[in-house]
Amino acid sequence: MRIAILEDDPAHARIIEKTLLQAGHQCQVYGDGRLMLRELHRQSYDLFVLDWHVPHVEGPEILGWIRRNLPRHLPVLFVTSRDDEQDVVEGLQAGADDYMTKPIRALELQARVTALLRRAYPETTRPVQPGFGDYVFDLHRREISLRGKVVDLKPKEYELALFLFRNPGSLLTHQHLLEELWGTSAIDTRTVTTHMSQLRRKLDLRPQNGVRVVPVYGLGYRFEVLDSAETPTNTNNDASP
Secondary structure (H helix, E strand, O other), rough: EEEEHHHHOHHHHHHHHHHHHHHHOOEEOOOOHHHHHHHOOOOOOOOEEEEOOOOOHHHHHHHHHHHHHHHOOOOOOEEOOOOHHHHHHHHHHOOOEEEEEEHHHOOHHHHHHHHHHHHHHHHOOOOOOOEEEEEEEEEOOEEEOOOOOOOOOHHHHHHHHHHHHHHHOOOEEHHHHHHHHOOOOOOOOOOOHHHHHHHHHHHHHOOOHEEEEEEOOEEEEEEEEOOOOOOOOOOOOOOOO
16 A cells, blocks of 8 residues: 655654555655645555644644545544644544554554554455456456456556556546556656546446546546446446446
């Protein structure tokens, strides 16, 4: 999982980052709340670890922005030296999912993060074969079948589809997709737009098939798997999106 860490103390930041890297996560450390807030407009993360007092924009303000602008399921963990009971209550009431005081205890931090991720992503934390309904993935052959027929996909289209099905409900920014699939964010975001358009057409990603790709203006996309109540009944042969 991609985890953003807001911590202005270099020593504590290194401890948190090292602990989470050892647990297999990807980490990005920010020592400045204003910088982190700016990056959140173009980067996406699966979990946030926030300190309380940091330069320019403090942790509670970052938390407020996250709750107003990002999906509510994204977990937020406060890790701070503020250990007064009222501070804990204030942080949780502001929207944090958990609260941990310094000094950092590595195993406890890993356990808390794992618990938060398990609750937030119950499907993606299990080692299951990706796919949904009529969409079936063959990871060995790098193929996707739709209603029993293999879809002709280019290698990068396959990787994009696999990434979408493994991250349902998450905000996937253009930069995140470029970094994960192309290894850089220094190329034109129209590359993502073009591949996404082709993929939606080839895989027929629409509500009638139980899935949809939702554009998030100025940021990227959210891939959603619909339940039966949200899936419209197709009463004709119109296959247009």
